[in-house]
Amino acid sequence: MTTQSRPTTPTAPDRGALRALLPALAEHRAMTARTCAAALLEQGALVALLTSAAHAVGTAVIEAEAPSTGTVAALAALVLLRTLMTWREMDLSHDLAYRVLAALRVRVFDGLARSAPARVAGRRSGDLAATAMADVEALEFFYAHTTAQLLAAGTVFTGGAVVLAAVEPWLLAAVLPTAALLTAAPFAQARGRAAHGARTRAALATLSADTVETVDGLRELLAFGALPARRRRLADHGRRLGDAQRAEATAEAAAAALRDLLIVAAVLGVVATAAHSVTSGRLHGAWAPAAMALALAVLGPVAEAARSLSQAVSLRAAAARVGAAVKAPALAPPPTAPRTLPPGPLGVRLHRVRFDYGGAAVLDGVDLTVPAGQTLALVGASGAGKSTCAHLLARFWDPAEGTAQLLPATGDPVDLRDVDDAELRRAVALVGQETPLFHGTLAENLRLTAPDADDDLLVETARRCGVDRIAPMDAVIGERGATLSGGQRARIALARALLAQPRVLILDESTAHLDNTGDAELAAALHHPGRTTVVIAHRRATIRRADRIAVLEAGRVTEEGTWEELTARPGSALHRTLARR
Incomplete structure (x- = not known):
């Protein structure tokens, strides 16, 4: 549950946020070119149709001459071309x-995965979902209705301006100011529209995050009678989103009204100019309607492009959030020259490791070695840095100073930063305090770590961890394992890790939900002669079973030894830690 905070007014995102997403079109050059050509033909056909029809009408009225068969056929062809284009x-x-958005979603997920868990930590799942889905989806308008239309509108207006300059330059002079103002208006309103868009995206992300949290915590909200307050909070967020959307719609309505006003002014100017040109003899009466139609027709694509550009500006916030996810830096960058891990057992070592989360050091000079095949219990008070050690050994982060290493039975230590990620994941498995389960069968959840594991290994691993007593392998597990107990989820998590047959297993209080009997059963299942195990635990029986114990205090290992050695010392760090439990 998160506490309600005072909403802040989001700032307008950087102007280059949309421009930074244009390179995504480079992967679809041929389709982009075809789209631009179709838009150009569509807009050009409309201008030609209006101009030709106006000329036919002018000829019929002024010269009493009916359109020829060729003219009618040409108009019909232009109608058909316009329709098809x-x-x-x-x-x-x-x-x-949609092709660009499909690729963009993958790049967003890749960015989140590349920078997880550090970038994801502290961000609400609903907010992440809003970036991955809603923000990307909002960019459909930008890719579908902006780029090709702007290029086509510019080309059509340029061609029409050349023709007008040859036929009657004063008509061109009548429409140029309107075209310039239509083009400049979206840029003049850009800051305000971007701010409105940022407010809408922020309100939508907040509502999404709160909705996800409410659904996830529905049982707790019902149990503690907090659901009415939560509903009021969601309603408040909904009102804020509605206010933001209304403000954005009002801004667009004002921009549309301005565009309409400019078009009306252009119509009046074109009519007055054409009338003066006809009376002064510069323009033949039969051609006057065609010239007027051409002058106004070339403004249509400019006005439509201005509308699209104005709406696209409001998407800067979505583009900025998507761009930030796509460009998220890797907290554990891939090695430039990967080293291959030798076969056989692997030990682990943290050597003079210092690490912080942007503030005070969590680990400050930790030295910890676990020889291959041994089990180490890492003990300490909450906040001592135990989980941070686990995350460094799994290379979720890299140390600020020092090294995290794998220790082959023979040969030199291997820095985790020199190991390819796929090979590292096969060698080292981490089972955390939370057990993420996905909607699907029990077998599908177990196979996440080893999709190609054979059925016999799956069944045997499930049996050893007691998972076979939870449900059949083809039973559907609800999202996040909501129908399972904490102990059942822990058994599944451990079986899932063992199915990958890792050489190093790290358990971060993963058996805390089990009773003493279940803990002992899983201890037997976890035993493997060649496997190195690091256990973060508070239960005495779990700690006692380890080959060695290391006590972590204030970011340093202050004591290390066997259970007998450490408990024999009065006032030892292990005694102090166990006394707090």
């Missing part, structure tokens, strides 16, 4: 957009 442009632009 409108469909084709919509089909291509959305196909392109």
